[in-house]
Amino acid sequence: MALVINSIFFVLCAIVGYLLHDIGFFSKIIVKRDKTPKMTIAGVRFRGPYQNTGKSFQELEKKLTEAKIDVLYCGLYYDDLQKVPADKLRTFIGAIIKNPNEETLSKLKELELEIIEIEEQEEAIHGYHQMSSIKMLQSISFMTAPMRVYPAMTKYIEQNPEITGYVRSDYEGKNLPCYEIYDREAKQIHFILSKSNVKEVLVDFK
Template sequence: MWEWQISSLIGFISLVLFLIAVCYILYSGLTSEIHVRTGLPPFRSITIAYKYKVGPYKNCGSLFKESRSIGPKLSCIGIFYDDPKKVPAQKCRYAVGSILSEGEDGPNEDQQQLYEKHGFRVFSFPEVTHVVTASFPHRTPLSIFLGVQRVYPQLNYYIKTLHCPLSHMAFLTTSQS
Protein backbone atom coordinates (compact mmCIF):
# COMPACT_ATOMS: atom_id res chain seq x y z
CA MET A 1 0.00 0.00 0.00
CA TRP A 2 2.72 2.52 0.92
CA GLU A 3 4.54 1.82 -2.40
CA TRP A 4 1.47 3.11 -4.25
CA GLN A 5 1.40 6.27 -2.08
CA ILE A 6 5.11 6.93 -2.66
CA SER A 7 4.68 6.38 -6.42
CA SER A 8 1.72 8.78 -6.46
CA LEU A 9 3.68 11.39 -4.49
CA ILE A 10 6.68 11.10 -6.83
CA GLY A 11 4.36 11.40 -9.85
CA PHE A 12 2.66 14.47 -8.38
CA ILE A 13 5.98 16.16 -7.54
CA SER A 14 7.30 15.37 -11.04
CA LEU A 15 4.19 16.91 -12.60
CA VAL A 16 4.50 20.06 -10.47
CA LEU A 17 8.22 20.43 -11.34
CA PHE A 18 7.43 19.95 -15.03
CA LEU A 19 4.73 22.65 -14.90
CA ILE A 20 7.08 25.04 -13.08
CA ALA A 21 9.77 24.46 -15.73
CA VAL A 22 7.28 25.09 -18.56
CA CYS A 23 6.05 28.31 -16.89
CA TYR A 24 9.64 29.50 -16.35
CA ILE A 25 10.52 28.91 -20.02
CA LEU A 26 7.36 30.66 -21.22
CA TYR A 27 7.94 33.60 -18.84
CA SER A 28 11.56 33.85 -20.09
CA GLY A 29 10.26 34.74 -23.54
CA LEU A 30 9.79 31.54 -25.52
CA THR A 31 6.52 32.75 -27.03
CA SER A 32 7.06 36.51 -26.69
CA GLU A 33 6.51 38.53 -29.83
CA ILE A 34 9.61 40.10 -31.35
CA HIS A 35 9.07 43.64 -32.63
CA VAL A 36 11.51 44.72 -35.36
CA ARG A 37 11.35 48.23 -36.75
CA THR A 38 13.36 50.89 -38.54
CA GLY A 39 13.50 54.51 -37.45
CA LEU A 40 14.76 56.68 -34.66
CA PRO A 41 16.77 54.93 -31.96
CA PRO A 42 15.19 54.36 -28.54
CA PHE A 43 17.68 56.88 -27.08
CA ARG A 44 19.63 59.78 -28.54
CA SER A 45 23.14 59.23 -27.26
CA ILE A 46 24.29 57.16 -24.32
CA THR A 47 27.36 56.73 -22.20
CA ILE A 48 28.02 53.23 -20.95
CA ALA A 49 30.46 51.48 -18.66
CA TYR A 50 31.27 48.06 -20.12
CA LYS A 51 33.54 45.05 -20.18
CA TYR A 52 34.35 43.41 -23.50
CA LYS A 53 34.69 39.63 -23.77
CA VAL A 54 35.18 36.98 -26.43
CA GLY A 55 33.58 33.58 -25.92
CA PRO A 56 30.21 31.87 -25.65
CA TYR A 57 27.32 34.23 -25.04
CA LYS A 58 26.09 31.94 -22.27
CA ASN A 59 29.00 33.24 -20.15
CA CYS A 60 27.77 36.85 -20.17
CA GLY A 61 25.54 36.42 -17.11
CA SER A 62 28.40 37.02 -14.68
CA LEU A 63 29.12 40.39 -16.31
CA PHE A 64 25.46 41.42 -16.04
CA LYS A 65 25.56 40.41 -12.37
CA GLU A 66 28.80 42.33 -11.74
CA SER A 67 27.52 45.43 -13.50
CA ARG A 68 24.22 45.28 -11.59
CA SER A 69 26.10 44.94 -8.27
CA ILE A 70 28.04 48.18 -8.92
CA GLY A 71 25.06 50.24 -10.10
CA PRO A 72 21.89 48.47 -8.96
CA LYS A 73 19.60 51.30 -10.06
CA LEU A 74 21.11 51.68 -13.53
CA SER A 75 19.84 49.93 -16.65
CA CYS A 76 22.11 47.16 -17.87
CA ILE A 77 23.15 46.86 -21.49
CA GLY A 78 24.51 44.02 -23.57
CA ILE A 79 25.92 44.30 -27.06
CA PHE A 80 26.29 41.02 -28.94
CA TYR A 81 28.31 41.44 -32.13
CA ASP A 82 28.13 38.04 -33.79
CA ASP A 83 25.43 35.66 -34.96
CA PRO A 84 26.15 32.49 -32.93
CA LYS A 85 24.79 30.39 -35.81
CA LYS A 86 27.54 31.74 -38.08
CA VAL A 87 30.44 32.32 -35.65
CA PRO A 88 31.91 29.62 -33.39
CA ALA A 89 30.98 30.18 -29.72
CA GLN A 90 34.60 30.67 -28.63
CA LYS A 91 34.93 33.57 -31.14
CA CYS A 92 31.68 35.42 -30.34
CA ARG A 93 32.26 38.99 -29.14
CA TYR A 94 30.16 40.87 -26.60
CA ALA A 95 30.21 43.87 -24.29
CA VAL A 96 28.15 44.06 -21.10
CA GLY A 97 27.72 46.89 -18.65
CA SER A 98 25.46 49.69 -17.48
CA ILE A 99 24.04 52.85 -19.01
CA LEU A 100 25.62 55.75 -17.10
CA SER A 101 23.71 58.52 -18.89
CA GLU A 102 21.32 59.18 -21.77
CA GLY A 103 21.22 62.34 -23.80
CA GLU A 104 23.51 65.32 -23.59
CA ASP A 105 24.04 65.18 -19.83
CA GLY A 106 27.28 63.43 -19.04
CA PRO A 107 27.63 60.58 -16.57
CA ASN A 108 27.93 61.08 -12.84
CA GLU A 109 31.68 61.33 -12.19
CA ASP A 110 31.58 59.26 -8.98
CA GLN A 111 29.60 56.51 -10.70
CA GLN A 112 32.00 56.51 -13.65
CA GLN A 113 35.04 56.28 -11.39
CA LEU A 114 33.47 53.42 -9.45
CA TYR A 115 32.97 51.41 -12.65
CA GLU A 116 36.50 52.23 -13.86
CA LYS A 117 37.86 51.09 -10.48
CA HIS A 118 36.22 47.69 -11.14
CA GLY A 119 37.85 47.37 -14.58
CA PHE A 120 35.03 48.72 -16.75
CA ARG A 121 35.72 50.99 -19.70
CA VAL A 122 33.55 54.02 -20.46
CA PHE A 123 32.29 54.83 -23.95
CA SER A 124 29.85 57.40 -25.33
CA PHE A 125 27.84 56.39 -28.37
CA PRO A 126 27.19 59.32 -30.69
CA GLU A 127 23.67 60.25 -31.66
CA VAL A 128 22.39 58.42 -34.73
CA THR A 129 19.24 59.06 -36.74
CA HIS A 130 18.42 55.71 -38.35
CA VAL A 131 18.56 52.24 -36.78
CA VAL A 132 16.97 48.82 -37.00
CA THR A 133 15.82 47.76 -33.55
CA ALA A 134 14.29 44.65 -32.07
CA SER A 135 12.70 44.23 -28.69
CA PHE A 136 12.63 41.08 -26.59
CA PRO A 137 11.97 40.77 -22.85
CA HIS A 138 14.87 40.23 -20.45
CA ARG A 139 13.14 38.59 -17.50
CA THR A 140 15.41 35.70 -16.48
CA PRO A 141 18.92 34.41 -17.29
CA LEU A 142 17.27 32.10 -19.84
CA SER A 143 15.93 35.19 -21.66
CA ILE A 144 19.45 35.94 -22.93
CA PHE A 145 19.75 32.54 -24.60
CA LEU A 146 16.21 32.67 -25.99
CA GLY A 147 16.75 36.22 -27.23
CA VAL A 148 19.92 35.34 -29.10
CA GLN A 149 18.28 32.29 -30.68
CA ARG A 150 15.07 34.08 -31.65
CA VAL A 151 16.05 37.69 -32.38
CA TYR A 152 19.00 37.19 -34.76
CA PRO A 153 16.92 35.31 -37.37
CA GLN A 154 14.18 37.96 -37.17
CA LEU A 155 16.69 40.81 -37.58
CA ASN A 156 18.43 39.05 -40.48
CA TYR A 157 15.13 38.45 -42.25
CA TYR A 158 13.99 42.04 -41.70
CA ILE A 159 17.28 43.50 -42.94
CA LYS A 160 17.43 41.22 -46.00
CA THR A 161 13.78 41.91 -46.84
CA LEU A 162 14.31 45.68 -46.70
CA HIS A 163 17.78 45.42 -48.28
CA CYS A 164 19.25 47.59 -45.53
CA PRO A 165 22.89 48.41 -46.30
CA LEU A 166 24.31 47.60 -42.88
CA SER A 167 28.02 47.02 -42.68
CA HIS A 168 27.83 46.04 -39.01
CA MET A 169 25.05 44.64 -36.90
CA ALA A 170 24.99 44.21 -33.16
CA PHE A 171 22.26 42.76 -30.99
CA LEU A 172 21.73 45.16 -28.12
CA THR A 173 19.74 44.28 -25.05
CA THR A 174 18.82 46.45 -22.12
CA SER A 175 17.08 45.70 -18.88
CA GLN A 176 15.53 48.09 -16.42
CA SER A 177 16.15 47.76 -12.71
Protein backbone atom coordinates in the same frame (compact mmCIF):
# COMPACT_ATOMS: atom_id res chain seq x y z
CA MET B 1 -5.53 6.12 -9.71
CA ALA B 2 -5.99 7.29 -13.30
CA LEU B 3 -7.69 10.44 -12.01
CA VAL B 4 -4.68 11.23 -9.80
CA ILE B 5 -2.23 10.68 -12.65
CA ASN B 6 -4.31 12.84 -14.98
CA SER B 7 -4.51 15.58 -12.35
CA ILE B 8 -0.74 15.54 -11.81
CA PHE B 9 -0.18 15.62 -15.58
CA PHE B 10 -2.56 18.57 -15.93
CA VAL B 11 -0.84 20.50 -13.13
CA LEU B 12 2.61 19.85 -14.61
CA CYS B 13 1.44 21.00 -18.04
CA ALA B 14 -0.04 24.14 -16.49
CA ILE B 15 3.23 24.90 -14.66
CA VAL B 16 5.33 24.32 -17.79
CA GLY B 17 2.95 26.46 -19.83
CA TYR B 18 3.12 29.28 -17.30
CA LEU B 19 6.93 29.17 -17.17
CA LEU B 20 7.22 29.16 -20.97
CA HIS B 21 4.86 32.14 -21.11
CA ASP B 22 6.85 33.95 -18.42
CA ILE B 23 10.20 33.63 -20.22
CA GLY B 24 8.56 34.99 -23.36
CA PHE B 25 8.37 31.78 -25.38
CA PHE B 26 4.92 32.73 -26.70
CA SER B 27 5.39 36.50 -26.73
CA LYS B 28 5.08 38.53 -29.92
CA ILE B 29 8.39 39.80 -31.30
CA ILE B 30 8.23 43.52 -32.06
CA VAL B 31 10.60 44.79 -34.76
CA LYS B 32 10.73 48.38 -35.97
CA ARG B 33 12.96 51.17 -37.22
CA ASP B 34 13.71 53.89 -34.72
CA LYS B 35 16.38 56.29 -33.52
CA THR B 36 18.99 55.08 -31.06
CA PRO B 37 19.79 57.63 -28.34
CA LYS B 38 23.25 58.68 -27.27
CA MET B 39 24.47 56.29 -24.56
CA THR B 40 27.30 56.27 -22.04
CA ILE B 41 28.26 52.64 -21.37
CA ALA B 42 30.72 51.37 -18.76
CA GLY B 43 32.04 47.83 -18.60
CA VAL B 44 34.71 45.30 -19.44
CA ARG B 45 35.83 43.38 -22.51
CA PHE B 46 35.30 39.64 -22.74
CA ARG B 47 36.54 37.09 -25.25
CA GLY B 48 35.02 33.61 -25.39
CA PRO B 49 31.67 31.84 -25.82
CA TYR B 50 28.72 34.18 -25.45
CA GLN B 51 27.06 31.78 -23.00
CA ASN B 52 30.06 32.17 -20.66
CA THR B 53 29.55 35.87 -20.03
CA GLY B 54 27.31 35.32 -16.99
CA LYS B 55 30.07 35.47 -14.36
CA SER B 56 31.46 38.73 -15.75
CA PHE B 57 27.97 40.26 -15.76
CA GLN B 58 27.53 39.25 -12.12
CA GLU B 59 30.87 40.80 -11.16
CA LEU B 60 29.97 44.03 -12.97
CA GLU B 61 26.56 44.15 -11.30
CA LYS B 62 28.13 43.64 -7.86
CA LYS B 63 30.53 46.56 -8.42
CA LEU B 64 27.88 48.95 -9.69
CA THR B 65 25.34 47.99 -7.02
CA GLU B 66 27.87 48.60 -4.25
CA ALA B 67 28.79 51.94 -5.86
CA LYS B 68 25.06 52.83 -6.01
CA ILE B 69 25.14 53.73 -9.70
CA ASP B 70 21.82 53.58 -11.55
CA VAL B 71 22.16 51.61 -14.78
CA LEU B 72 20.61 49.36 -17.41
CA TYR B 73 22.75 46.31 -18.12
CA CYS B 74 23.64 45.53 -21.70
CA GLY B 75 25.84 43.38 -23.87
CA LEU B 76 27.61 44.46 -27.05
CA TYR B 77 28.12 41.38 -29.22
CA TYR B 78 30.59 41.79 -32.06
CA ASP B 79 30.90 38.50 -33.91
CA ASP B 80 28.81 36.15 -36.01
CA LEU B 81 28.48 32.77 -34.28
CA GLN B 82 28.45 31.06 -37.67
CA LYS B 83 31.80 32.50 -38.76
CA VAL B 84 33.91 33.02 -35.62
CA PRO B 85 35.20 30.24 -33.31
CA ALA B 86 33.59 30.30 -29.86
CA ASP B 87 36.85 31.13 -28.06
CA LYS B 88 37.35 34.18 -30.33
CA LEU B 89 33.92 35.76 -29.85
CA ARG B 90 34.05 39.33 -28.54
CA THR B 91 31.64 40.89 -26.03
CA PHE B 92 31.63 44.19 -24.19
CA ILE B 93 29.89 43.43 -20.91
CA GLY B 94 28.38 46.74 -19.98
CA ALA B 95 25.89 48.96 -18.29
CA ILE B 96 24.19 52.06 -19.68
CA ILE B 97 24.71 54.87 -17.18
CA LYS B 98 21.39 56.60 -16.56
CA ASN B 99 22.96 59.77 -15.10
CA PRO B 100 26.49 60.15 -16.52
CA ASN B 101 27.48 63.22 -14.53
CA GLU B 102 30.99 64.09 -13.38
CA GLU B 103 30.60 62.36 -9.99
CA THR B 104 29.32 59.14 -11.56
CA LEU B 105 32.05 59.07 -14.20
CA SER B 106 34.64 59.54 -11.45
CA LYS B 107 33.22 56.53 -9.57
CA LEU B 108 33.37 54.42 -12.72
CA LYS B 109 37.02 55.26 -13.24
CA GLU B 110 37.76 54.28 -9.64
CA LEU B 111 36.13 50.92 -10.39
CA GLU B 112 38.55 50.59 -13.34
CA LEU B 113 35.75 50.22 -15.85
CA GLU B 114 36.13 51.19 -19.47
CA ILE B 115 33.76 53.96 -20.56
CA ILE B 116 32.52 54.29 -24.14
CA GLU B 117 30.22 56.83 -25.74
CA ILE B 118 27.66 55.71 -28.31
CA GLU B 119 26.56 58.45 -30.64
CA GLU B 120 22.89 59.02 -31.48
CA GLN B 121 21.80 57.15 -34.59
CA GLU B 122 19.14 58.50 -36.90
CA GLU B 123 17.98 54.99 -37.76
CA ALA B 124 18.55 51.47 -36.48
CA ILE B 125 16.59 48.22 -36.40
CA HIS B 126 15.10 47.59 -32.97
CA GLY B 127 13.69 44.31 -31.68
CA TYR B 128 11.89 43.66 -28.37
CA HIS B 129 11.34 40.45 -26.40
CA GLN B 130 9.67 39.78 -23.08
CA MET B 131 11.94 39.09 -20.09
CA SER B 132 10.96 36.70 -17.31
CA SER B 133 9.51 38.29 -14.19
CA ILE B 134 11.16 35.53 -12.11
CA LYS B 135 14.80 36.41 -11.47
CA MET B 136 15.90 32.76 -11.47
CA LEU B 137 14.49 32.36 -14.99
CA GLN B 138 15.84 35.58 -16.49
CA SER B 139 19.03 33.85 -17.63
CA ILE B 140 16.82 31.54 -19.73
CA SER B 141 15.17 34.59 -21.30
CA PHE B 142 18.64 35.92 -22.16
CA MET B 143 19.44 32.68 -23.98
CA THR B 144 16.14 32.09 -25.78
CA ALA B 145 15.38 35.68 -26.81
CA PRO B 146 18.23 35.99 -29.36
CA MET B 147 17.11 32.74 -31.01
CA ARG B 148 13.74 34.35 -31.70
CA VAL B 149 14.57 38.02 -32.18
CA TYR B 150 17.52 37.91 -34.59
CA PRO B 151 15.62 35.75 -37.13
CA ALA B 152 12.64 38.12 -36.80
CA MET B 153 14.90 41.12 -37.45
CA THR B 154 16.45 39.36 -40.45
CA LYS B 155 12.98 38.62 -41.83
CA TYR B 156 11.96 42.26 -41.29
CA ILE B 157 15.00 43.45 -43.28
CA GLU B 158 14.26 40.96 -46.07
CA GLN B 159 10.63 42.10 -46.24
CA ASN B 160 11.69 45.75 -46.51
CA PRO B 161 14.14 45.80 -49.45
CA GLU B 162 14.56 49.57 -49.20
CA ILE B 163 16.52 48.97 -45.98
CA THR B 164 20.25 48.65 -46.65
CA GLY B 165 23.39 48.38 -44.54
CA TYR B 166 22.14 45.95 -41.89
CA VAL B 167 23.19 42.50 -43.04
CA ARG B 168 26.27 40.93 -41.46
CA SER B 169 28.26 41.10 -44.70
CA ASP B 170 27.98 44.90 -44.49
CA TYR B 171 29.77 44.74 -41.12
CA GLU B 172 32.85 42.83 -42.28
CA GLY B 173 36.07 44.46 -41.11
CA LYS B 174 34.17 46.89 -38.87
CA ASN B 175 33.67 46.92 -35.11
CA LEU B 176 29.91 47.31 -35.07
CA PRO B 177 28.29 45.32 -32.26
CA CYS B 178 24.72 44.14 -31.90
CA TYR B 179 23.30 45.62 -28.70
CA GLU B 180 21.19 43.72 -26.19
CA ILE B 181 19.75 45.86 -23.37
CA TYR B 182 18.33 44.03 -20.37
CA ASP B 183 15.60 46.19 -18.87
CA ARG B 184 14.48 44.40 -15.71
CA GLU B 185 12.11 47.18 -14.72
CA ALA B 186 10.21 46.98 -18.02
CA LYS B 187 10.67 43.17 -18.13
CA GLN B 188 11.99 43.53 -21.65
CA ILE B 189 15.10 42.71 -23.68
CA HIS B 190 15.83 45.36 -26.29
CA PHE B 191 17.93 44.47 -29.35
CA ILE B 192 19.56 47.04 -31.64
CA LEU B 193 21.20 46.50 -35.03
CA SER B 194 23.17 49.54 -36.16
CA LYS B 195 23.64 50.56 -39.77
CA SER B 196 27.03 49.79 -41.29
CA ASN B 197 27.85 53.47 -41.82
CA VAL B 198 27.75 54.52 -38.15
CA LYS B 199 30.83 55.17 -36.01
CA GLU B 200 32.65 52.00 -34.94
CA VAL B 201 32.72 50.99 -31.27
CA LEU B 202 36.03 50.01 -29.57
CA VAL B 203 38.05 50.06 -32.78
CA ASP B 204 41.04 48.41 -31.05
CA PHE B 205 38.99 45.43 -29.85
CA LYS B 206 40.34 42.92 -32.38
